[in-house]
Amino acid sequence: MILSPxxxxxxxxxxxxxxxxxxQFIIDGYTRGDIPDYQISALLMAIYFQGxxxxxxxxxxxxxxxxxxxxxxxDIPGPKVDKHSTGGVGDKVSLVLAPLVAACGVxxxxxxxxxxxxxxxxxxxxxxxxxxxxxLDLDAFRRxxxxxxxxxxGQTAEICPADKKLYALRDATATVESIPLICGSILxxxxxxxxxxLVLDVKCGSGAIFADPAYxxxxxxxxxxxxxxxxxxxxxxxxxxxQPLGRGIGTWLETAEAIRMLKxxxxxxxxxxxxxxxxxxxxxxxxxxTLDEARERVTExxxxxxxxxxxxxxxxVQGGDVRYLDSPESYPTAEHRFEIRATTDGYVHRCHAxxxxxxxxxxxxxxxxxxxxxxxxxxxxxxxxxxxxVQAGDTLAVxxxxxxxxxxxLIDRATSAFAIAAEPCQPLPTxxxxxxxxxxxxxx
Amino acid sequence: MILSPxxxxxxxxxxxxxxxxxxQFIIDGYTRGDIPDYQISALLMAIYFQGxxxxxxxxxxxxxxxxxxxxxxxDIPGPKVDKHSTGGVGDKVSLVLAPLVAACGVxxxxxxxxxxxxxxxxxxxxxxxxxxxxxLDLDAFRRxxxxxxxxxxGQTAEICPADKKLYALRDATATVESIPLICGSILxxxxxxxxxxLVLDVKCGSGAIFADPAYxxxxxxxxxxxxxxxxxxxxxxxxxxxQPLGRGIGTWLETAEAIRMLKxxxxxxxxxxxxxxxxxxxxxxxxxxTLDEARERVTExxxxxxxxxxxxxxxxVQGGDVRYLDSPESYPTAEHRFEIRATTDGYVHRCHAxxxxxxxxxxxxxxxxxxxxxxxxxxxxxxxxxxxxVQAGDTLAVxxxxxxxxxxxLIDRATSAFAIAAEPCQPLPTxxxxxxxxxxxxxx
Numbered sequence: 001m002i003l004s005p006x007x008x009x010x011x012x013x014x015x016x017x018x019x020x021x022x023x024q025f026i027i028d029g030y031t032r033g034d035i036p037d038y039q040i041s042a043l044l045m046a047i048y049f050q051g052x053x054x055x056x057x058x059x060x061x062x063x064x065x066x067x068x069x070x071x072x073x074x075d076i077p078g079p080k081v082d083k084h085s086t087g088g089v090g091d092k093v094s095l096v097l098a099p100l101v102a103a104c105g106v107x108x109x110x111x112x113x114x115x116x117x118x119x120x121x122x123x124x125x126x127x128x129x130x131x132x133x134x135x136l137d138l139d140a141f142r143r144x145x146x147x148x149x150x151x152x153x154g155q156t157a158e159i160c161p162a163d164k165k166l167y168a169l170r171d172a173t174a175t176v177e178s179i180p181l182i183c184g185s186i187l188x189x190x191x192x193x194x195x196x197x198l199v200l201d202v203k204c205g206s207g208a209i210f211a212d213p214a215y216x217x218x219x220x221x222x223x224x225x226x227x228x229x230x231x232x233x234x235x236x237x238x239x240x241x242x243q244p245l246g247r248g249i250g251t252w253l254e255t256a257e258a259i260r261m262l263k264x265x266x267x268x269x270x271x272x273x274x275x276x277x278x279x280x281x282x283x284x285x286x287x288x289x290t291l292d293e294a295r296e297r298v299t300e301x302x303x304x305x306x307x308x309x310x311x312x313x314x315x316x317v318q319g320g321d322v323r324y325l326d327s328p329e330s331y332p333t334a335e336h337r338f339e340i341r342a343t344t345d346g347y348v349h350r351c352h353a354x355x356x357x358x359x360x361x362x363x364x365x366x367x368x369x370x371x372x373x374x375x376x377x378x379x380x381x382x383x384x385x386x387x388x389x390v391q392a393g394d395t396l397a398v399x400x401x402x403x404x405x406x407x408x409x410l411i412d413r414a415t416s417a418f419a420i421a422a423e424p425c426q427p428l429p430t431x432x433x434x435x436x437x438x439x440x441x442x443x444x
Numbered sequence: 445m446i447l448s449p450x451x452x453x454x455x456x457x458x459x460x461x462x463x464x465x466x467x468q469f470i471i472d473g474y475t476r477g478d479i480p481d482y483q484i485s486a487l488l489m490a491i492y493f494q495g496x497x498x499x500x501x502x503x504x505x506x507x508x509x510x511x512x513x514x515x516x517x518x519d520i521p522g523p524k525v526d527k528h529s530t531g532g533v534g535d536k537v538s539l540v541l542a543p544l545v546a547a548c549g550v551x552x553x554x555x556x557x558x559x560x561x562x563x564x565x566x567x568x569x570x571x572x573x574x575x576x577x578x579x580l581d582l583d584a585f586r587r588x589x590x591x592x593x594x595x596x597x598g599q600t601a602e603i604c605p606a607d608k609k610l611y612a613l614r615d616a617t618a619t620v621e622s623i624p625l626i627c628g629s630i631l632x633x634x635x636x637x638x639x640x641x642l643v644l645d646v647k648c649g650s651g652a653i654f655a656d657p658a659y660x661x662x663x664x665x666x667x668x669x670x671x672x673x674x675x676x677x678x679x680x681x682x683x684x685x686x687q688p689l690g691r692g693i694g695t696w697l698e699t700a701e702a703i704r705m706l707k708x709x710x711x712x713x714x715x716x717x718x719x720x721x722x723x724x725x726x727x728x729x730x731x732x733x734t735l736d737e738a739r740e741r742v743t744e745x746x747x748x749x750x751x752x753x754x755x756x757x758x759x760x761v762q763g764g765d766v767r768y769l770d771s772p773e774s775y776p777t778a779e780h781r782f783e784i785r786a787t788t789d790g791y792v793h794r795c796h797a798x799x800x801x802x803x804x805x806x807x808x809x810x811x812x813x814x815x816x817x818x819x820x821x822x823x824x825x826x827x828x829x830x831x832x833x834v835q836a837g838d839t840l841a842v843x844x845x846x847x848x849x850x851x852x853x854l855i856d857r858a859t860s861a862f863a864i865a866a867e868p869c870q871p872l873p874t875x876x877x878x879x880x881x882x883x884x885x886x887x888x
Contacts, residue, residue, distance in 0.1 A: 002853050004812050006561065007802075009618035013492065038481035042617035045489035048457065117450065173486035174453035358451075368448050409446045 005029070005039045013046040020059045027063045031162045037169055044166075044175035052180035057226055060180060064188030067162035068155075069138070071109065071194035076146050078107040079285030083199045083277050084186050086219065087119035087176075089207035089357035090244035090382070093274045094122045094152070095258035096302075099311035100274070101281045102150035103301040104294075108281070109145055109193045110152050111159060113167055113185075115366040115374070117176050118207070118357030120254060123154045124366075128251035128376040132320035144317050148310060152318065160189050171367065177209050179222050186223060191230055197284035198227060198234040199277055204432050205242030207353025213238075213432075220435040228437045235280055238433035239273050243351040243386050246270035250365035250379015250400065256328045262308035269385075272430045275299060334377035334400035340415050342390040350419035351385050356397070359414045363401045377402030380414065387427030390420060449473070449483045457490040464503045471507045475606045481613055488610075488619035496624035501670055504624060508632030511606035513582070515553065515638035520590050522551040523729030527643045527721050528630050530663065531563035533651035533801035534688035534826070537718045538566045538596070539702035540746075543755035544718070545725045546593035547745040548738075552725075553589055553637045554596050555603060557611055557629075559810040559818070561620050562651070562801030564698060567598045568810075572695035572820040576764035588761050592754060596762065604633050615811065621653050623666050631671055641677040641728035643721055644668070648876050649686030651797025657682075657876075664879040672881045679724055682877035683717050687795040687830050690714035694809035694823015694844065700772045706752035713829075716874045719743060778821035778844035784859050786834040794863035795829050800841070803858045807845045821846030824858065831871030834864060 003025040012018055026043065029035035052060065073080050081101065085091055098108050112122035112134075123134045134154045136144070144151035155164040163185050170176050170185075190198050202220040204213040220236035227234035239245075246267040248257040261271060275298055282294035301307050316322050324331050360366065364375025381398045384390055396418050399406050434441045447469040456462055470487065473479035496504065517524050525545065529535055542552050556566035556578075567578045578598045580588065588595035599608040607629050614620050614629075634642050646664040648657040664680035671678035683689075690711040692701040705715060719742055726738035745751050760766050768775050804810065808819025825842045828834055840862050843850050878885045 002806060002851060004806065006616060006618050006812060013489070013618050036481070036616075038485040038613060039617055041482040041486040042489045042619060045457070045486045045493075046618070049489075049493045169482060172450060172480075173483055174450050174457050174490070175486060362446060362448065368450060407446060 005035050009039060009043045009046055012043060012050055015050045017053060018056055023056065023059050024063050027067055027162045030165060031067045040166070041169055041173040041175065044170055044173060044178070044181065047181060048175050048178045054225070057180040057183050057222070058229060060184040061187045061191065061226060061230070064160055064162045064184050065191045068160050068192060069158045070192045071138070071159070073107065073109060073145070073194040076107055078105055078149065079196045079287065080107045080109060080194060081197045081199065081281045081285040082108055082110055082190060082193055082195055083201065083281055084190060085201040086182065086203050086209050088203040088241040088245055089119060089353040089360070090246050090249045090254065091120065091203070092125060092246065092248070092254035092258045093201065093270070093277060095125060095255060096261050096274050096307065097278050098150045098152055099262070099314055100278050100298055100302055100307040102148060103306040103310050104282045104297050105287050106149065106281055106285045107145060108150040109141070110150065111155055111189050111193060112152060113154070115171070115361070117171055118354055118361050118366065120249070120251065120366065122152065124374050125251045125255050126152055128255050129315060129320040129324055132315060133318050136318065144314070148314055148317065150310070150314060152314065155189065159192050163188050179219050182209065182219060183222055183226050187227055187230070190227070191232065195232060197281070198232055199280045199284060200224070200234065200236035201273065201277055202236045202238050203241035204238050205240060205353060207241040207244060207357050211354060217433070217435070217440060221439065224435050224437060233284060234437070235284065236435040237277060237280065237431065238435070240269065240428050240430050240432060241353055242428055244353045244356055244382050245273060247382055248379060249356055249360040249382065250363070251374055252331060252376045253379040253381060253400070256331065259325055259328050262302070262311055264303065269430045275302070276431060332377060334402045336401040336404065336406050338399045338406045338411055339395045340397045340399070340411065340418070342392055342394045342396055342420055344420055345391050346420040346422045347425045348384050348386050348388045348390060348418060349421050349425045350417070351382065352417040355413060355417035356380055356382065359399070359410050359417070362410055363399060363406065364403055375402045385427070387425050449479050453483060453487045453490055456487060456494055459494045461497060462500055467500065467503050468507050471511055471606045474609060475511045484610070485613055485617040485619065488614055488617060488625065491625060492619050492622045498669070501624040501627050501666070502673055504628040505631045505635065505670060505674070508604055508606045508628050509635045512604050512636060513602045514636045515603070517551065517553060517589070517638040520551055522549055522593065523640045523731065524551045524553060524638060525641045525643065525725045525729040526552055526554055526634060526637055526639055527645065527725055528634060529645040530626065530647050530653050532647040532685040532689055533563060533797040533804070534690050534693045534698065535564065535647070536569060536690065536692070536698035536702045537645065537714070537721060539569060539699060540705050540718050540751065541722050542594045542596055543706070543758055544722050544742055544746055544751040547750040547754050548726045548741050549731050550593065550725055550729045551589060552594040553585070554594065555599055555633050555637060556596060557598070559615070559805070561615055562798055562805050562810065564693070564695065564810065566596070568818050569695045569699050570596055572699050573759060573764040573768055576759060577762050580762065592758055592761065594754070594758060596758065599633065603636050607632050623663050626653065626663060627666055627670050630667060631674070634671070635674055635676065639676060642671060643724045643728060644678065644680035645717070645721055646680045646682050647685035648682050649684060649797060651685040651688060651801050655798060661877070661879070661884060665883065668879050668881060677728060678881070679728065680879040681721060681724065681875065682879070684713065684872050684874050684876060685797055686872055688797045688800055688826050689717060691826055692823060693800055693804040693826065694807070695818055696775060696820045697823040697825060697844070700775065703769055703772050706746070706755055708747065713874045719746070720875060776821060778846045780845040780848065780850050782843045782850045782855055783839045784841045784843070784855065784862070786836055786838045786840055786864055788864055789835050790864040790866045791869045792828050792830050792832045792834060792862060793865050793869045794861070795826065796861040799857060799861035800824055800826065803843070803854050806854055807843060807850065808847055819846045829871070831869050
C-alpha cells in the first residue's frame with residue numbers, strides 16, 4: 001500500500017475515516033521528519049473540521065504514545081498519579097499541586113507542556129525561575145522521582161516525540177480546539193508515564209480551550225472514555241474558566257503566586273481548585289479511604305509548609321535558583337506597566353479570561369509562533385474579579401511588559417475584558433462538575 | 445492594529461470575514477517569509493472549509509497581484525490575450541495554443557504554473573525539453589514577446605511572488621479545490637500580465653479541480669465575475685475532463701503529443717479544445733470580426749505549419765534542444781513500462797481522469813510534496829477512451845516510469861480507472877458550455 005500525505009489530507013478533508021495504517025504513516029513520518037510541518041498543519045485543520053471517531057482517536061493516542069518509550073515506574077514504591085489541565089488563563093495549579101501531593105505520598109511523574117494559544121504552559125512558568133531545567137533525561141527524572149516523589153519536566157526526546165512536535169504546531173495554527181487532537185496529546189503523554197490513576201482538570205468558560213462549556217463536557221467525557229479504554233482509572237473535574245484563575249497571568253507572575261500559596265497566602269479560587277484536584281489524586285492513589293480524608297491530608301500538608309519545603313528541594317534539584325523562592329521580591333520587575341482602572345462605581349460583571357489571556361500572550365507571556373521566545377516579566381495581574389465591588393479609579397488589572405512599551409491596542413483590549421454595572425453580581429462558582437467512568441456525575 | 449497570524453487563522457476557521465488589512469498582513473507576511481508555511485497551510489485549509497465572499501476574493505486577487513510588478517506591455521503592438529486552464533489530466537493545450545495564436549497576431553504573454561495535485565503543469569512539460577528555460581527575467585520575456593509574439597515562462601521573482609509560494613503550498617496540502625483560492629491564484633497572475641482579454645478553460649469532470657461539474661460552473665462564474673470587476677474582458681469555456689484530454693499524461697508524453705499536433709497529427713478532443721480556445725483568443729483580441737473567422741484563421745495557421753515553425757523558434761530562443769522537436773523519437777524512453785489490457789470484449793464506459801492523473805503523479809510525473817523532482821519519462825499513454833470498442837487483450841493504457849519498477853499498487857489503480865461493458869456507449873462531448881460576463885450562456 002503506497003500512502004501519500006496529500007491523499008490522507010484529502011480523505012480527512014472530505015470527511016472520510018482514516019485507517020490505522022494511515023494514522024501510523026502520518027505519526028511516524030512526522031516524528032521522523034519525513035512529512036513537513038505544512039502538510040501536518042493542513043491535516044490538523046481538516047481534523048478540526050471533520051473530527052475523528054472513537055476508533056481513530058484511540059489509534060491516534062496509542063500511536064502517539066508508542067512514538068516513544070513508555071515508562072515503567074514499578075520499581076518506585078507508592079501510587080503513581082498525575083494531574084493534567086486542559087489549559088486555562090492564570091492556571092498555575094501544577095506548581096503547587098505537584099509538591100503537595102508528593103508530600104502526601106503520591107508519586108507524581110509530571111510531564112508538562114508549553115504555552116498553547118492564549119493559555120499558559122507549566123514548563124514556561126518553571127523556566128521563569130533562573131536555572132530551572134525542565135529538560136532532564138529519563139535517568140535523572142527517575143532519580144528525582146525516587147528521591148522526592150515528584151519531578152517536573154517537559155517531554156523528553158524519548159517520550160511522545162510525536163506529541164512534542166504536534167503540540168507546538170497546533171499552538172501556532174489555531175488547531176488546538178479539537179477533541180480528538182486534545183485526547184491524542186494529553187493521553188499519549190499520560191499513558192507513557194506509567195500511571196496508576198489520572199485526574200483531569202477540564203476548564204469551562206471563555207478562557208478554556210472551548211469557550212462553549214458544552215464542548216468542555218464533551219471533551220471531559222471523551223478523555224475519560226478513552227483513558228478508561230486503556231485501563232487507566234481517570235476522573236475529570238470541570239472547573240471555572242470564565243475568568244482567570246487566581247490573580248496572575250504570565251510566567252513569573254504565576255510562579256510567584258504559586259510560591260505565595262505554598263507559603264500560606266492564596267486567592268480562594270486558586271486554592272479551592274488546587275486542594276480539590278490534589279485530594280482526588282491522593283484518594284485515587286488509595287492513600288486514604290475517603291475523599292474527605294484526602295482533602296484533610298492535602299490541606300494539612302499545605303498549611304504545615306511541607307509542600308513548600310518539597311517544592312524548594314525540587315527547584316534546587318532541578319537547577320533553579322531558590323533565592324527567588326525565598327525572596328520573590330528580588331526578581332526583576334517589568335520595565336513597562338500600565339494600570340487599568342474602573343471609570344465608574346459598581347460591580348464587576350465580566351472579567352473575560354480569553355481576552356486577558358490573549359493580551360498576556362501578545363504582551364510576550366506566550367507565543368505567536370512556535371519559534372518565539374517568552375518574556376518572563378510579561379503578563380497581567382488581575383485585581384478585581386466577577387462579583388467584586390469597585391469604585392471609579394480602582395485598579396482592575398495591571399499589564400506588564402519587559403521587552404518594550406505596552407501598545408495602546410493591548411490596553412484597549414484588556415480594558416474591554418471588564419464590564420462594570422451598577423447592580424450587584426454573584427461571584428462565579430469555582431467547581432462545576434465531575435466526569436468519571438460512569439459519565440457526568442454532577443454538574444454544579 | 446496588532447495583527448497575529450493565529451488570530452487570523454482562528455477568525456477564518458470560525459467562519460468570520462477577514463478584513464482587507466488582515467488579508468494584506470497574510471499576503472505580505474508570507475511573501476516576505478515572516479509567516480511560515482505551516483501557518484499559511486492551516487489558513488488555506490480553513491478557507492477551504494469556510495470560503496471567502498466576493499469582497500474578500502477581490503481583495504485577495506488584488507493583494508496577490510500587487511505582491512509583485514504589474515506588466516505594461518503597451519509598447520508591444522497587438523492585442524495581449526492569454527489563456528488559462530483550471531488544470532486537468534493530459535491537458536497539453538497551452539503548448540500548441542500559445543504559438544498558434546501568436547501566429548495569428550495575438551501577443552500571448554503566458555505565465556504558467558507547475559503540476560498541482562493530480563494535474564500537470566505547463567512549466568514541467570516545457571522543462572522536459574532539455575535546456576528549455578522557463579525562468580527568464582522580465583527583460584528577456586519582453587524581448588522574446590516582442591520578437592515572436594509569445595513567450596512561455598513561470599512566475600518570475602517579480603510577478604506575483606505571493607502566488608508562487610501559495611501555489612506550491614496548496615498543491616502539497618490538499619487545498620487546491622477552493623474557489624476563492626483558485627480565483628486568487630489565476631487572476632492575480634493574469635491581471636499582472638497587462639492583458640486586453642482573457643480566455644479560461646474550466647475543466648469539468650473527475651479529473652478537474654472539482655469532480656462535481658456544478659462546482660466547475662460556480663468556479664467559472666466566480667472567475668469571470670471577479671475578472672470583469674477588474675475590467676478585464678473574460679470568457680470561460682467549460683470543457684470535458686471526465687476522461688483525460690488526448691492521449692498522453694506526463695511531462696514528455698504530453699510535450700511529444702503537442703509536437704505531433706503541431707505537425708498535423710492530433711487526437712480529436714485535444715484538437716477541438718485547442719482550436720476553440722485559440723479562436724476565442726483571436727476573436728476577443730479583435731483580430732477577426734466574428735468567432736467563425738477566428739476559427740478559420742487558427743485552423744489554417746495550424747495546418748500550414750506556421751504554428752510549429754513558431755514553436756520551434758520559441759523553444760530555440762528559450763534555450764531548448766530543438767532536435768527533440770524535429771525527432772521526438774530520439775528522446776530517451778522510460779526503462780519501465782506496463783501495458784494494461786482489456787480482459788473482456790465490449791465498450792469502454794469509464795476512463796477515469798482523476799485516477800489516471802493520480803497514478804501518473806505517483807509514477808513520478810507530478811509531485812507528492814513541493815520539494816519533489818519530476819520524472820520526465822513517467823506517465824501514462826491512454827489508448828482507449830469512453831465509447832471505444834475493445835477486444836479482450838487490447839491495450840487500454842501503457843504506464844511508464846523512469847526511476848524504478850512500477851509498483852503493483854499503481855497497476856491496480858490504473859486498471860480500476862477503466863470499465864468495460866457489453867453494451868455500446870456514446871463518446872463524451874468535448875465542449876460543455878460557456879460563461880461570459882452575462883453568466884452561463886450555454887450548457888451543452
